[in-house]
Amino acid sequence: MIPRTLFNSDHETFRATVRKFLENEAVPFNEEWEQQGVVPKEVWLKAGEQGFLCPMVSEEYGGIGADFLYSVVIGEEVSRLGLTGIGWGLHTEIVAPYIEHNGSETLKQKYLPKMVTGEMIGAIAMTEPGAGSDLQGVKTSAVKDGDHYILNGSKTFITNGQNADIVIVVAKTDPSKGAKGISLFVVETDSEGFEKGTNLKKVGMKAQDTSELFFQDVKVPAENLLGEEGMGFIYLMQELPQERLGIA
Incomplete structure (x- = not known):
């Protein structure tokens, strides 16, 4: 060997x-x-x-x-x-x-x-029922309202979805700008309007909680925006190499 x-x-x-x-x-x-x-x-x-x-x-x-x-x-x-x-x-x-x-x-x-x-468990919510892994096609929206953003939409196949205390949510802050209109938010799962859906059954990784997530008028503090508004797609691309290495 x-x-x-x-x-x-x-x-x-x-x-x-x-x-x-x-x-x-x-x-x-x-x-x-x-x-x-x-x-x-x-x-x-x-x-x-x-x-x-x-x-x-x-x-x-x-x-x-x-x-x-x-x-x-x-x-x-x-x-x-x-x-x-x-x-x-x-x-x-x-x-x-x-x-x-x-x-x-x-x-x-x-x-x-x-x-x-381990007091807080993290997840990241990219995939949507209608968008799959096409990040530019996400429909979840975040609309600025004073010192908050109002988050609406849904995600699926979210790893750690049931256990999560915080979720990084990929959302459109400006749908007219395509990839340049995507932003990332840290959302606490006990926020009003945040709902954890079904713990999905899978062919493998059966002990891994993989969940649907729903957002209905969730108020996210503006300070929970990661980096700059509209830079979400860039941040996703910057982190993907390490993510792929970890998955491999």
Whole structure:
């Protein structure tokens, strides 16, 4: 066998910790989770205590500023054990970077530390019933109204959709501008008018909660806009390479 040279001794020490945790805290319960279609939030909190969530987040926001290979290690161990419901990868490698790279200091301080501990679980809502993965075709709208945006629309196939406490929502702020009219918002799931729909049944990844989401006149504070209005499509393209690497 050709030796793997990608990881150093620190990565392998971390791997041993991750593997032991998963063998004790996940493997015995995976069949139950697959029947329920969701991993209990308590497991997320335990993972946060061990430093398995968002290790790449900067130290000032509660992370350890680790390199991407720590996330690779976690992904490998989750897959090696056949765990179909651990949604840490999306939370860590997709949701957190959007906030850290594009959010205001207020948003970073408010959300990232709780994502690191597992107190807040993150999701990202791109796909819609009629738009699929065509981000330019999204119909969900966000209309500025004073110091808020009013959000209306629906999303589907949203990973971590049932467990999520915050969702990054892709919405049209100016439908006339196509891709240049798309913006991203951090939306708290306990907001009035936000509804979690069906936990969808799937061919695989049965323990992973994958949900429909509905927004009816949801008031989103203007400060929860990620970056600049109309820059959402650019931000999505900037983050996609790491997202694809994580999925691979």
